Amino acid sequence: MFGIFTKSPKPPAASTASAAGWVHRLRSGLSHSRKKLQDSLKGLFGAPLDDAWFEALEDALISADVGVKTSSALIAQLRLAAKEQSIQEASALRPLLKEALVHLLTPMQRTLSPQGHQPYVILFVGVNGAGKTTTIGKLAQHLINQGHSVLLAAGDTFRAAAVAQLVEWGERNQVTVITQEKGDSAAVIFDAIAAARARGIDVVLADTAGRLPTQLHLMEEIRKVKRVITKADATAPHEVLLVLDANTGQNALAQVNAFDEALQLTGLVVTKLDGTARGGVLAAIAGERPVPVYFVGVGEALADLHPFNAQDFVDALIE
Numbered sequence: 001m002f003g004i005f006t007k008s009p010k011p012p013a014a015s016t017a018s019a020a021g022w023v024h025r026l027r028s029g030l031s032h033s034r035k036k037l038q039d040s041l042k043g044l045f046g047a048p049l050d051d052a053w054f055e056a057l058e059d060a061l062i063s064a065d066v067g068v069k070t071s072s073a074l075i076a077q078l079r080l081a082a083k084e085q086s087i088q089e090a091s092a093l094r095p096l097l098k099e100a101l102v103h104l105l106t107p108m109q110r111t112l113s114p115q116g117h118q119p120y121v122i123l124f125v126g127v128n129g130a131g132k133t134t135t136i137g138k139l140a141q142h143l144i145n146q147g148h149s150v151l152l153a154a155g156d157t158f159r160a161a162a163v164a165q166l167v168e169w170g171e172r173n174q175v176t177v178i179t180q181e182k183g184d185s186a187a188v189i190f191d192a193i194a195a196a197r198a199r200g201i202d203v204v205l206a207d208t209a210g211r212l213p214t215q216l217h218l219m220e221e222i223r224k225v226k227r228v229i230t231k232a233d234a235t236a237p238h239e240v241l242l243v244l245d246a247n248t249g250q251n252a253l254a255q256v257n258a259f260d261e262a263l264q265l266t267g268l269v270v271t272k273l274d275g276t277a278r279g280g281v282l283a284a285i286a287g288e289r290p291v292p293v294y295f296v297g298v299g300e301a302l303a304d305l306h307p308f309n310a311q312d313f314v315d316a317l318i319e
Helices: 016-029 031-041 051-063 068-084 090-108 132-145 160-173 185-199 216-232 250-263 281-288 310-317
Strands: 120-125 150-153 176-178 203-206 239-245 267-271 293-297 305-307
Touching: 016 031, 016 310, 051 068, 068 090, 068 281, 090 281, 090 310, 120 132, 120 185, 120 216, 120 250, 132 150, 132 160, 132 203, 132 267, 132 293, 132 305, 150 160, 150 185, 160 176, 176 185, 185 203, 185 216, 216 250, 239 250, 250 281
Parallel strands: 120 203, 120 239, 150 176, 150 203, 239 267, 267 293
Antiparallel strands: 293 305
16 A cells, blocks of 8 residues: 555664765765756646646656656556545655655665575676676675675686776785686686685675677576586575666666576666666666665775665655
8 A cells, every 4th residue: 555665774874974975975876867857847746736747747757767667656656645645735745756666666675695505606697888897896895894705706708808807806805716718607607616615715706798688699608607507506696696787777677677587686786876877767677677686886986885775765866
């Protein structure tokens, strides 16, 4: 029932200053989406509450990359709320819209907890340029700070630059990186799992080459990588994370659909929330393919990868 919402749990308040700094960076990163939505909503919450108002709000949500299906569902909820609560003023629906978005996104808020298997194998997939390698480097630091030992697998064997970049992240984090001069992605990750098992490493972070969902031969190759990982460890991979570039808008939903069908995704990492991002698409994903979001990233620094929090995200998206 609309109007009954669970509040998002806040991250541990170890440092109020650092939490405030993160919210500021997230707000800055979503400035493009927020401005686009605010421009569409300008004057709307002071207008009469009628069918035309609801249609205008739906158009505003669609223009903010919330998606047709999810926007339609949100409008239906707001119409019901207005009727049940005898709301006459459009301004009274602004906080209800925010509540509805938080309620929609909260089930996607999930904590990455690499426990129960050693090594715990996390496979990263996505299109070219989404930020997989950088995300792996930052996540390695995050896991080390939690007390886990980490090993990296340079599985993007198509690009020497990707291997070099991961090696650099390994040096920065002081962790081992498994590479091969010759060999495919599956072989590199297979060897990395064996090495992690022999060394008692807690977590393997495995990179892979970028691929478009329309490249069917490359999608079949990533399925092969997953099958080979299972041969190294029948329970692995324990996570399959899709890294999404937040600038791609509705194309991000298409990527989630395609990679989830091929690999059964366990989570998402949303990168590049850095000023031009089209953040409304997370609502579209929540409404149509609600794969958990573990982290969002707002920049290149180690501190710029942060666990996803639905309330903070909506607060940064809507005034």
